[in-house]
Amino acid sequence: VKKDGRNDSLIFGPEMRDELNRERDIKRELRRAISENQFSVYYQPKYDFNQQLIGAEALVRWFHPELGMIPPCDFIMIAEQANLIVAIGDVVLNDACSKLQEWQYSDETASLGMSVNFSAKQIRQKDFCEHFVEIIGAYNFDYARLTLEVTETALLEDLDVAIEKLTELKKLGIRVSLDDFGTGYSSLTHLKGLPIDEIKIDRSFVRDIKFDESDLIMVKSILDLGRNFSIDVISEGVEDVEQLNLLTKLGCQYFQGFYFGKPVPYTDFKHFIITEV
Ligand code: C2E
Ligand code: CA
Ligand code: CA
Ligand code: CA
Secondary structure (H helix, E strand, O other): OOOOOOOOOOOOOOOOOOHHHHHHHHHHHHHHHHHOOOEEEEEEEEEEOOOOEEEEEEEEEEEEOOOEEEOHHHOHHHHHHOOOHHHHHHHHHHHHHHHHHHHOOOOOOOOOEEEEEOOHHHHOOOOHHHHHHHHHOOOOOOHHHEEEEEEHHHHHOOHHHHHHHHHHHHOOOOEEEEEEEOOOOOHHHHHOOOOOOEEEEOHHHHHOOOOOHHHHHHHHHHHHHHHHHOOEEEEOOOOOHHHHHHHHHOOOOEEEOOOOOOOEEHHHHHHHOOOOO
8 A cells, every 4th residue: 555645545546547456446436435434424404395394315425534524426436346336325325314314203303305326237136126225124214204316327228127116106195206307318208107206306407496597497397296196396506595485486496406405414403303382
């Protein structure tokens, strides 16, 4: 292991390593991270149009002992390829379930929902449903409070099997959300066959909604779609009050983004749970 005191490393060193070496390094470090519990779960608040807290999205964070925090975009894809995403996903789901269990014992938190991200690779596991049920079964909470977030692209890889599995989980009350909606293609065609409770408007459409006519049209269309199919629509990446007001005017009912709060460790998330006086 190269240690030269600078802020670089064998993983993210400035020297031009080829991609294969970099991936191999990350895979090795990921295996160590799993056995040494280097992952934490951050929580980002979700709000409704009354600015009431409605729940959280669980987002994984990797705290490497030398490199510090490594964002999911730098390791999730590699974790999927190395089949390590299942172990990481288990950490996140367990943490999320423990919060849901805690929440149900207090009036202020009993109605909050929790969203957890799932990769295609996880859903494609043969024992995905059994494994999922085994984990959530260890906790005591209303399963309707738990939402599974999946991307459209993840589902399309093996649509029939995905539908079958998600339908099985939906029988238990679990909600399903289509993440990054609008970034894949043929969204509309597949929507009718999917067991979907929620659509999440990708933040790329929210970002320029004030200036970009085509983004505005896209958002309007997604909101129409939600209304017509009776599917909840949540906007992600809401960063300022103008975006919020515009989205509200268009009929969006649920929001998430830095305007309301960044993903934070659970101890800090508690500050979003406002006690009514
Ligand atoms: P995502 O599921 O679309 O999550 C939303 C991402 O947008 C998060 O990045 C969040 O921090 C960021 N975000 C939220 N609000 C705003 C905002 O107002 N402005 C901007 N610019 N960004 C905002 P994060 O946490 O880095 O996660 C990135 C992606 O990594 C996630 O995208 C998701 O695809 C994946 N991911 C994160 N945690 C997990 C996990 O536990 N399991 C799996 N399979 N994937 C995960
Ligand atoms: Ca998500
Ligand atoms: Ca998203
Ligand atoms: Ca996204």
